Amino acid sequence: MNNIASIIRRKSTRIYIGNIPIGNGAPIAVQSMVNTRTINIAETVKQINALKKAGVDIVRVSIPTIDAAEAFKTIKQQIVDVPLIADIHFDYRIALKAAEYGADCLRINPGNIGNNKRIRSVVHCAQDKNIPIRIGINSGSLERDLQKKYDGNPTEHVLLESAMRHVDILDKLNFHQFKVSVKSSDVLITVEAYRILASKIDQPLHVGLTESGALRNGTVKSAIALGFLLHEGIGDTIRISLAADPIEEVKVAFDILRVLKIRAHGINFIACPGCARQEFNVINVVDALEQKVSDITTPMDVSIIGCVVNGPGEALKSTIGVAGARNKSGIYEDGIRQQKKCDNISIVEELERRIRTKSESINKKI
Numbered sequence: 001m002n003n004i005a006s007i008i009r010r011k012s013t014r015i016y017i018g019n020i021p022i023g024n025g026a027p028i029a030v031q032s033m034v035n036t037r038t039i040n041i042a043e044t045v046k047q048i049n050a051l052k053k054a055g056v057d058i059v060r061v062s063i064p065t066i067d068a069a070e071a072f073k074t075i076k077q078q079i080v081d082v083p084l085i086a087d088i089h090f091d092y093r094i095a096l097k098a099a100e101y102g103a104d105c106l107r108i109n110p111g112n113i114g115n116n117k118r119i120r121s122v123v124h125c126a127q128d129k130n131i132p133i134r135i136g137i138n139s140g141s142l143e144r145d146l147q148k149k150y151d152g153n154p155t156e157h158v159l160l161e162s163a164m165r166h167v168d169i170l171d172k173l174n175f176h177q178f179k180v181s182v183k184s185s186d187v188l189i190t191v192e193a194y195r196i197l198a199s200k201i202d203q204p205l206h207v208g209l210t211e212s213g214a215l216r217n218g219t220v221k222s223a224i225a226l227g228f229l230l231h232e233g234i235g236d237t238i239r240i241s242l243a244a245d246p247i248e249e250v251k252v253a254f255d256i257l258r259v260l261k262i263r264a265h266g267i268n269f270i271a272c273p274g275c276a277r278q279e280f281n282v283i284n285v286v287d288a289l290e291q292k293v294s295d296i297t298t299p300m301d302v303s304i305i306g307c308v309v310n311g312p313g314e315a316l317k318s319t320i321g322v323a324g325a326r327n328k329s330g331i332y333e334d335g336i337r338q339q340k341k342c343d344n345i346s347i348v349e350e351l352e353r354r355i356r357t358k359s360e361s362i363n364k365k366i
Contacts, residue, residue, distance in 0.1 A: 001304065002266070007261075008233050009233040011272060012024055013202050014026065015179060015204060016132070017097070022179060024238065028257060029057070029058055030110070030237075030238060030239075030250055031085075031237055032060070032247075033241075033249075034047045034246060038063060038064075039067055041071050045078050048084075049215070050187060052082050054247050055266065057082075057237075058084075059084055060084075060086075060239075063094055063120050064087050066094060066097065068094075070086075070097075071220070072086060072097075072103070076101055077117070084104055085134065086103035086107065087107045089108070092114050092119070095108055095122045096122060099122075099129045100129075101125060105132050108133060108134075109131035109135060115276070119174060121219075125309055126175065126177070130177075132177065132179065133175070135160050135166045135167065137166070138183050138209070139159060139183065139184035140185075140336065141218075142154060142158060143165075145268070146162055156184075160193055162182075163182050163193075167201060168267060178203055179237070180206070181205065181208065182197055183209060185210055187225045190225050191228045191229060194229050195229075201233065204238075205234075207230070208238055209231035209240075210241055211241060213242070214242070215243075215244040218240070218241070218242040219252050222240045222289065228258065230262060238257075241253045253264075254266055265319045267290075267296055267300055267301075268301045268302070270314055271303070272304075274306055275307075279308065279309055279324035279325055279326055279329060280306060280326055280329065282324075285304055286304055286311075289348050292348065296355060296356070302320050303315050303332075304320070304347075304351070307323070311329075312332075315330070315335075318332065320333055320355060322347060324344070329341060329347060
């Protein structure tokens with residue numbers, strides 16, 4: 001992971017999820033969650049591998065039943081190079097099984113898995129296995145007494161009170177390997193809850209907006225919420241919760257980190273919207289190229305500008321760029337205009353070839 005942050009990060013303690021460091025200045029880790037049935041082992045493994053290919057650092061798997069826990073055992077045996085978080089609610093026995101079967105982290109809320117004896121058994125198991133816990137507070141699943149106290153209004157204050165209640169449980173059990181999230185589907189409530197929480201505890205924070213919506217709307221809301229928080233140095237690991245293919249969550253997460261100059265990953269496309277001056281169909285070229293090189297994770301800037309007004313200026317700053325001109329367009333690489341122009345009908349193929357060649361060259365130097 002390439003950490004390029006100039007933002008001053010909030011100081012926090014360090015935990016590890018598998019071999020991935022979280023907190024204390026470690027690169028911000030990108031998470032996603034499979035949306036398959038855990039008992040469908042083949043499909044779950046397939047989706048985890050697809051997420052891995054997209055660059056995900058950590059994957060969360062929901063384990064709602066004992067049968068799912070047994071399936072998780074097999075999944076974990078097949079997935080050895082991506083840390084898996086076991087997402088568990090209510091049944092402490094499932095948490096114990098998941099830890100036994102190799103979970104790299106337990107996502108639980110200590111207060112909703114039963115009495116103190118059950119909580120202690122899970123915490124002691126996590127200590128024995130040397131795995132962390134994530135306290136995950138969501139506005140849609142707050143404790144009934146807190147809902148009543150705040151008249152069912154899930155403000156930042158009720159999220160914070162719920163979080164601190166669970167933090168207190170772990171503190172009293174002398175367990176400090178944990179991270180916390182306080183998520184709402186409301187952008188402003190989420191941002192304020194994290195700001196307050198960040199000032200009250202030293203543990204790493206998992207940041208995100210819960211149930212943000214479909215791809216477009218959820219991306220916009222998540223970008224605003226995480227943009228505020230990450231720019232303020234708040235956040236040690238992130239997940240974009242979208243009602244979409246989990247691969248899109250990973251893409252959006254890296255886009256946000258890249259825009260904020262926190263972490264470089266994959267291609268940053270710089271493209272104009274197109275106008276009467278464009279000498280080729282910019283939108284079609286960008287759409288086609290983005291699909292063709294979606295597997296490239298090497299950081300680079302690629303500019304696609306349809307005319308010579310802004311084209312050369314953007315291309316000079318890019319790893320690879322094209323500036324539109326009639327019939328044949330100018331190609332730039334590392335700020336140098338190439339002698340041979342490209343036929344406009346072949347722009348997608350030419351850029352893909354150059355991107356892949358450049359990616360191989362960069363990776364050989366690493």
